[in-house]
Structures are given as C-alpha cells and as structure tokens.
Amino acid sequence: MDATSFPAAPGPMSRRVRELDWARTPLGPIAAWPASLRVAVEMMLASHFPSCLFWGPERITLYNDAFKPILGAKPEALGRPFDDVWREAWYSIGPIADRAFTGEATFIEDFPLEIDRNGRLERCYFTFCYSPVRDERGEVVGVLDTVIETTAQRVAEQQLRQLTQTLERQVADRTRDRNRLWNLSPDVMLITRLDMTITAANPALGPVLGWSEKELVGTSSLDLVHSDDLSLAWGASHSLMQGETLRDFDCRMRHKDGSYRWISWSSSPGEGHISAIGRDITQERERAETLRQTEELLRQSQKMEAVGQLTGGLAHDFNNLLAGISGSLELLKLRVSQGRTGELDRYISTARTAAERAATLTHRLLAFSRRQALDPKPTNVNRLVAGMQELISRTMGPMIEVEVLSGPELWTVLVDPNQLESALLNICINARDAMPGGGRLSIGTCNHRLVEPRAGELGLAVGEYLSLCVTDTGTGMPEEVIARVFDPFFTTKPAGQGTGLGLSMVYGFARQSGGAVQIASQPGEGTSLYIHLPRHHGEERIEHHTGSEFAPRAERQATVLVVDDESPLRMLIGEVLRDLGYQVLEAVDGASGLALLDSEQRIDLLLADVGLPGGMSGKEMARLARRLRPELRVLFITGYAQNSLFDNEQLESGMEVLAKPFAIESLASRVKGLLQKSVQPRQRSERQGPSARTG
Structure with missing residues (x-):
C-alpha cells in the first residue's frame, strides 16, 4: 500500500498521522508498518467513538478525532509512549494496561482519575474498555482503548444528591429568610391579584406611604397612582397581566397625608398573582433635579461667557472696520463738495480695504460655525x-x-x-x-x-x-x-x-x-x-482661469431676474448687470419673482437670495421655477453655507451658489458661465415664457 494513501480514513487526525515523521519513533517508517497495525489504525480513525491505540513494547500512542477533547490542552500525544502521556495517572491505569498486554480485556465504568490536561490536576470519571490487539501469530502487540468521559454525569449526580439531602433545610432557611426580609425590608412589598387588587403588604408600607396593610388589602394599587402617571401605570399592569416582568418602573404614589412619593417598582407575575417591590426614590429624584438645574445654570453661565467673548471681539473688530468705511465715505463726500477730486482714489481704496477685511472676518466666523459658503x-x-x-x-x-x-x-x-x-x-x-x-x-x-x-x-x-x-x-x-x-x-x-x-x-x-x-x-x-x-473617489478637477482683471461682458442678449429683499443690494446687482449688457428684471420676494417666471416674459437666468421674506425661500422659488422652466439656470447668493441651506444635497445641474460679499468680477463670471451652459443645441423659440414651451 502506498504510504501517501494510508491511513485512508477521513478527518484531521488521519492527515496528521500521514504527515508525522514516524521514522523518528520506535514504530519506524509508516510504509514498513505491519498489516495488524495498519488495520487497527484504520478501524480506530474511522470510528466516531473516542478511541486510542497504544502499540508495541514502548506503547506508542495513536488516537482519533473523537479522542482529542479527552486530552484537553495536553502536549501533543501522537507518537509518544502511552505511559508518558498519562504519567500523572499511570499509577491507576498502568496495571490495567499491563494486564491488557497479557491478553486480558477490561471494561470499567465511572473510573475516577486525577489528570492534568488544563494546567492543573482535576478529578475526572471515565467508562472505558481496554481490548488487546493481536498480530498474525496471535501475539498481543497493542491495546485499543475505547473510552467515554462521564465526569459531567457523575458531578451532576453528586450535586443532585447534595441538593436532595439539603432541600428541606434550604426550604426552611429560605422561608425564614423570606419572612425576615418581608418584615425588615425598608422597601414596600406588595402581593396583588392579576387585576392589581392588593392581597398582602409588608410593614414598610407604613413608613413609606403611611398606610397599614389592613387599610389597603382589597383595594387596587392603581388607586394610589398620581393621575399624570396613571396611563403609564395601566400600560405596565397590562404587560404584567401578559406575563412580562417589570423592572425600574417609576411612578408617583399617594401618601396617606395626601402628598406623593416617587416609587421605583420591580414586579413579576406568577401563579395567578403579582409580586412587587417598591423603593422610595423621592430624595434621589429631588437631588437629580437639583443637580440638573445646577448644571443648566452652569451651562448657561458658560454660554454667556462665550457669547460675551464672541460679541466683544466682534464689536471691537467691526467697529474699527466700520469706522474706516464710514470715515472714508464722509471724506469722499467732503472732498467732492470741495471739488478736490485728486484724493478720491485714496479714500475709495481705504473703504474697499476695510470692507474686504470685514468680509474676511465674516468668512472666518462662518467657518468656525460651519456656515460659510463652500465650493467643494x-x-x-x-x-x-x-x-x-x-x-x-x-x-x-x-x-x-x-x-x-x-x-x-x-x-x-x-x-x-x-x-x-x-x-x-x-x-x-x-x-x-x-x-x-x-x-x-x-x-x-x-x-x-x-x-x-x-x-x-x-x-x-x-x-x-x-x-x-x-x-x-x-x-x-x-x-x-x-x-x-x-x-x-x-x-x-x-x-x-x-x-x-x-x-x-x-x-x-x-x-x-x-x-x-x-x-x-x-x-x-x-x-x-x-x-x-x-x-x-473621483478625479481632480483642474480649472483654467483667463487672468482677466475686468468683469466679462454679456456675449449675447439675455435677461436676468434678480430677486432680493435688500433694496441696496438689488439695485447694485441690477446696475452691474445692465452695465455688462444684460436685460434685468427685479423682484423683492419669492411670490413676485415667481409671478414673473410664470409670465410670458423671457428669462434666461434667475439670480436669487436664498433667504427671502414672505414664507417662500429662494430655494423653494427655484424649485417651483424649474417646474415652469425646466432649463432655467439659477444662481443663489447667500452668506451661509451651501451644505446647511440645501440639507447636504448636491445642487441640481445648472444651479450654483455665490457667497456674499462678492466682487463684481466674480458675479459677472458666474452669470456668464451659467448662461453659456444654458445654450441648447436644438432650435428654440426666442420667447422663453411658459406659453412658448407648451405650444
């Protein structure tokens, strides 16, 4: 037989037997094993019953997969002498093994052994049979050990006997303990029927709620519950009636003097009644409420400190910037009235620099609060x-x-x-x-x-x-x-x-x-x-800039609808766009802007503030406008963050956001870019009102 195919039984132990270098053991190379050993090994490995074979004068050990749990964490036993594997128990099993090698088969039930298989000696029980294995000449050359561990069964039997012997004593002790606990417990103990009618109460009922057992037996425990907690108590009682256990249910119970106490109940149903234990947590609730109020005051104090620091810093910086802007404008007005126009550029530059610094400060504040308008x-x-x-x-x-x-x-x-x-x-x-x-x-x-x-x-x-x-x-x-x-x-x-x-x-x-x-x-x-x-997960987008310092002019006739409730800003945007060659329509809120969009008027681009008065935001107006004009381009202007105003959603195609404050060049570039994108390859009516699309 080819050594690589022996043993042929399935399982991990068969593979380990094939892979072990047996030439280094007294059994010699596996290819030279006698037929009796091969047959015994194949039978043992094919068995699902825990089996161990020890062979030859040195009693070399082989075992199957089912035998591995019996070894536990012992060092690898395969190929080692049997008496070395079980040396801590050899004084007990050695004589039995010796008799087996003389030809005597042995069967023993629940044999006690002290073995070390998990790093410590433990008492175990085994039922096993030692069967001599003979060669072709009839001589005993090995022993097959079939074994089953009965430790758990024996331990369970011993524990059962101990429990049986002490049951009456324990019942008596527990009865005394229950009575002692019932009488001495500081917590209220109630026994009720499933309909919550009280049948018994312990003496703690008096100190906690002022009632005696006699006064409450026959009444419903729900009659004592505060009216504000009654619906929750009814729900809890229904759960108990369905067989569920209740833990840490807090409600207010009426004291005999008319006041209320917070009681935390733990209840469980059984055998037609409900057992409940209630702990008075009134002082704990009061302390918790006091602590909550103290923490709230501390948080409010910290908040006011932060707000004071923030507003103080803002007031200081913005007052300086506003002084530069207002002072420059006053000097500008004065010099114009005096006819001294040579110094106007200096005042204009000073005011613009202060305005840019104010814009930078605003962006930094918005960045800190995560509300700046980003263009990711x-x-x-x-x-x-x-x-x-x-x-x-x-x-x-x-x-x-x-x-x-x-x-x-x-x-x-x-x-x-x-x-x-x-x-x-x-x-x-x-x-x-x-x-x-x-x-x-x-x-x-x-x-x-x-x-x-x-x-x-x-x-x-x-x-x-x-x-x-x-x-x-x-x-x-x-x-x-x-x-x-x-x-x-x-x-x-x-x-x-x-x-x-x-x-x-x-x-x-x-x-x-x-x-x-x-x-x-x-x-x-x-x-x-x-x-x-x-x-x-996406490729870098590289943008190419023309480097022009001048606002790009309109390349074709186009109409822009500007919707903003701030008259000065709306006026300035309109003036800039008209100077660049655009037709401009203006509206002060979402409703009037939407009315223009629903008209016959040609409109190529909607430029809207996100925050508009009247209950319709710029976002909502743009959504409705897209229903009327699906190809309408939209430019939102805002001082807040795109991701906060648009719920972290990507803007639709043909929509962009421009952060306030913005330079004229930025406004012009955005408008021109959006209008260039809006050019469609197919022929369209010159008039882009709703009626032109439905015809």
Missing part, C-alpha cells in the same frame, strides 16, 4: 501645497526653513481649494509666530485609515482619510491652551496682534468638509497640527 471640488492636495510653497516660504521669512514632504499616490479629497489654502496659510502663520527665533516648518501629506477608538475620539467615522500635517519647532503649547485653541477670539498674542479667529476658522472648515483637526504639542517641543479630510 475634487482636489489634489499635493498639487495645492506645491502651488503655495513659494508663498509660504516668503511668509515664513529667511529664518525659518520650509520643507514639504508629499505622500505618494495621494488620494483626492472633496474640498473648497480656496478655503483649504486659507486654512493652510493660517496654520503656517501661527507656526511662524511660535518660532520668533527661527526654526523649521514641515508640511506633510499622507493617506491614512482611521480605526476605532481613534476615529471616535476625533468624531469621525471609521474609513479612509487624507491627512495634511504642519509641524513646527516652536515654543509649543500647554494642555490648557490646547483645550481653548479653537475657541473664537482666543489668542495668546499681545493685544492688537491677532483676532483669535485663525485656528477656529481652520476647525470650522475641517468640520464643514466632513473632517477633523487634531493638535499634538508640548511646551518647548513644537506643535503638530493635522487636518484629516475624507477620501473622495
């Missing part, structure tokens, strides 16, 4: 960082070395690239200020998979993220500063040298983009700030 695009962060490297190096100055470590095969992210550039520049400026004596600034990118618990600590879902890291060798920050570093208007810089909005803007931008910010820092050891942004 699939972005290659490596390319973005490379494009900013020269600007960052100039900003850092000659005493700070800037290095960029770009991760290979970086994933794409869906972010507003302009806001990401602003965030990166803010981080670098903070790092520069932390290195007044110079140092090294490192900007690195890498792909990163966040798992628990780290993802949960950052408030992110488990998944794939791109990490942008900025590390400096500056002064570092203590824990108390790190805890407040993202608070608006919090700054460690001297007065007048920082608004305290830079990192709060970074935090808000990251959160609004679906990511998170992480800081690692220690005093004197520098700071590392990480922006984690979720991976976007």
Whole structure:
C-alpha cells in the first residue's frame, strides 16, 4: 500500500498521522508498518467513538478525532509512549494496561482519575474498555482503548444528591429568610391579584406611604397612582397581566397625608398573582433635579461667557472696520463738495480695504460655525501645497526653513481649494509666530485609515482619510491652551496682534468638509497640527482661469431676474448687470419673482437670495421655477453655507451658489458661465415664457 494513501480514513487526525515523521519513533517508517497495525489504525480513525491505540513494547500512542477533547490542552500525544502521556495517572491505569498486554480485556465504568490536561490536576470519571490487539501469530502487540468521559454525569449526580439531602433545610432557611426580609425590608412589598387588587403588604408600607396593610388589602394599587402617571401605570399592569416582568418602573404614589412619593417598582407575575417591590426614590429624584438645574445654570453661565467673548471681539473688530468705511465715505463726500477730486482714489481704496477685511472676518466666523459658503471640488492636495510653497516660504521669512514632504499616490479629497489654502496659510502663520527665533516648518501629506477608538475620539467615522500635517519647532503649547485653541477670539498674542479667529476658522472648515483637526504639542517641543479630510473617489478637477482683471461682458442678449429683499443690494446687482449688457428684471420676494417666471416674459437666468421674506425661500422659488422652466439656470447668493441651506444635497445641474460679499468680477463670471451652459443645441423659440414651451 502506498504510504501517501494510508491511513485512508477521513478527518484531521488521519492527515496528521500521514504527515508525522514516524521514522523518528520506535514504530519506524509508516510504509514498513505491519498489516495488524495498519488495520487497527484504520478501524480506530474511522470510528466516531473516542478511541486510542497504544502499540508495541514502548506503547506508542495513536488516537482519533473523537479522542482529542479527552486530552484537553495536553502536549501533543501522537507518537509518544502511552505511559508518558498519562504519567500523572499511570499509577491507576498502568496495571490495567499491563494486564491488557497479557491478553486480558477490561471494561470499567465511572473510573475516577486525577489528570492534568488544563494546567492543573482535576478529578475526572471515565467508562472505558481496554481490548488487546493481536498480530498474525496471535501475539498481543497493542491495546485499543475505547473510552467515554462521564465526569459531567457523575458531578451532576453528586450535586443532585447534595441538593436532595439539603432541600428541606434550604426550604426552611429560605422561608425564614423570606419572612425576615418581608418584615425588615425598608422597601414596600406588595402581593396583588392579576387585576392589581392588593392581597398582602409588608410593614414598610407604613413608613413609606403611611398606610397599614389592613387599610389597603382589597383595594387596587392603581388607586394610589398620581393621575399624570396613571396611563403609564395601566400600560405596565397590562404587560404584567401578559406575563412580562417589570423592572425600574417609576411612578408617583399617594401618601396617606395626601402628598406623593416617587416609587421605583420591580414586579413579576406568577401563579395567578403579582409580586412587587417598591423603593422610595423621592430624595434621589429631588437631588437629580437639583443637580440638573445646577448644571443648566452652569451651562448657561458658560454660554454667556462665550457669547460675551464672541460679541466683544466682534464689536471691537467691526467697529474699527466700520469706522474706516464710514470715515472714508464722509471724506469722499467732503472732498467732492470741495471739488478736490485728486484724493478720491485714496479714500475709495481705504473703504474697499476695510470692507474686504470685514468680509474676511465674516468668512472666518462662518467657518468656525460651519456656515460659510463652500465650493467643494475634487482636489489634489499635493498639487495645492506645491502651488503655495513659494508663498509660504516668503511668509515664513529667511529664518525659518520650509520643507514639504508629499505622500505618494495621494488620494483626492472633496474640498473648497480656496478655503483649504486659507486654512493652510493660517496654520503656517501661527507656526511662524511660535518660532520668533527661527526654526523649521514641515508640511506633510499622507493617506491614512482611521480605526476605532481613534476615529471616535476625533468624531469621525471609521474609513479612509487624507491627512495634511504642519509641524513646527516652536515654543509649543500647554494642555490648557490646547483645550481653548479653537475657541473664537482666543489668542495668546499681545493685544492688537491677532483676532483669535485663525485656528477656529481652520476647525470650522475641517468640520464643514466632513473632517477633523487634531493638535499634538508640548511646551518647548513644537506643535503638530493635522487636518484629516475624507477620501473622495473621483478625479481632480483642474480649472483654467483667463487672468482677466475686468468683469466679462454679456456675449449675447439675455435677461436676468434678480430677486432680493435688500433694496441696496438689488439695485447694485441690477446696475452691474445692465452695465455688462444684460436685460434685468427685479423682484423683492419669492411670490413676485415667481409671478414673473410664470409670465410670458423671457428669462434666461434667475439670480436669487436664498433667504427671502414672505414664507417662500429662494430655494423653494427655484424649485417651483424649474417646474415652469425646466432649463432655467439659477444662481443663489447667500452668506451661509451651501451644505446647511440645501440639507447636504448636491445642487441640481445648472444651479450654483455665490457667497456674499462678492466682487463684481466674480458675479459677472458666474452669470456668464451659467448662461453659456444654458445654450441648447436644438432650435428654440426666442420667447422663453411658459406659453412658448407648451405650444
């Protein structure tokens, strides 16, 4: 027989017998085994009954799959002497094995043995049979041990006997314990029928609720429940009637003096009655309510402190900016009345600079609150960082070395690239200020998979993220500063040298983009700030700009409907579009704008504020307008975030958002771009009103 096909029985142990190097055992190579051994091994391995075979003068051990649980965690027994495998119990089973090798078969039931199979001696019981195995000459050459462990059965029998012997004593003890508990328990104990009629009550009823057992037996326990809790109590009693157990059901119960106590009930039905235990939690509820009110006062105090800090910072910065704007306008008016027009550009430039700074401050506040208007695009962060490297190096100055470590095969992210550039520049400026004596600034990118618990600590879902890291060798920050570093208007810089909005803007931008910010820092050891942004499965979108400094004019006759309730802004937008060659219609709210859209008037583009008065928002008006004019292009203008105003949904095709405040060039470019997209390849009626589409 081919050694590779023996043994032929199925199962893991057959495979292990084939794979073992038997030449290193007294049995010798498997190919040289005698027929009697082969037959015995095949029979044993094919059996589903726990079996073990020990063979030859050295009593070498073989066993089947069913025998493995009996060995437990013992060292591998295959190929080892039987007396070595069971050496701790050999004093008991050795004589039996010796008799088997003399030809005596043995059958023993529930034989006790002390064996070590799990790292400790344990008492076990086995029913087994030792059967001599003879060779062709009739000589005993091995023993087949068929065995079944009866430990669990014997232990169960012993436990049953012990339980039987002590049952009456335990019943008596428990009866005494029950009576003692019934009489001494500080909790109310009730026995009721299934209809909640009280049949018994323990003495605690008096101290807790003021009633005696005699006064309540025969009445319904529901009669004591506060009217506001009665519907819940009826539901709980119905569950008990259906056989369900009730835990921690809290309700108010009427005291004999007319007041109410909060009682927490645990109840269970059985044999036609309900047993209930009620604990008085009135003081606990009062303490909890007091604690809740105290915490609410603390939260309100913290909120007012934050609001005070926020409004104080806003008032300071905006008052400065408004002073620059209003002062420039007053001087502008004065110089015009004086005929001194040579200085007008300077005042106009001053006012415009202040307005741009106010817009920047507003964007930073909106970023912190996650309400800034974002324009997310699939972005290659490596390319973005490379494009900013020269600007960052100039900003850092000659005493700070800037290095960029770009991760290979970086994933794409869906972010507003302009806001990401602003965030990166803010981080670098903070790092520069932390290195007044110079140092090294490192900007690195890498792909990163966040798992628990780290993802949960950052408030992110488990998944794939791109990490942008900025590390400096500056002064570092203590824990108390790190805890407040993202608070608006919090700054460690001297007065007048920082608004305290830079990192709060970074935090808000990251959160609004679906990511998170992480800081690692220690005093004197520098700071590392990480922006984690979720991976976007899409290609980078590269936009090409013409670089023109002038607002693009209309390329064809087109009509724009401007809907905004702010008269000055509506007037300015109308003037700009008319100057660029567009026909302009104006409306003050959604209803009047929709009336124009439902008319015969040609309208190519709707330009609407998202927040309109009168109960119809710009979003709702655009939705209704698209029903009337399916190919109408829409440009929303807003100072809030696209993802908050549009429920995190992608805008429909032909719709875009422009954030306030905006430059004339930006407005003109958006309008021209949308109108170019609206040109259809098929012939259309010159009049685009509803009647032209239904004819």
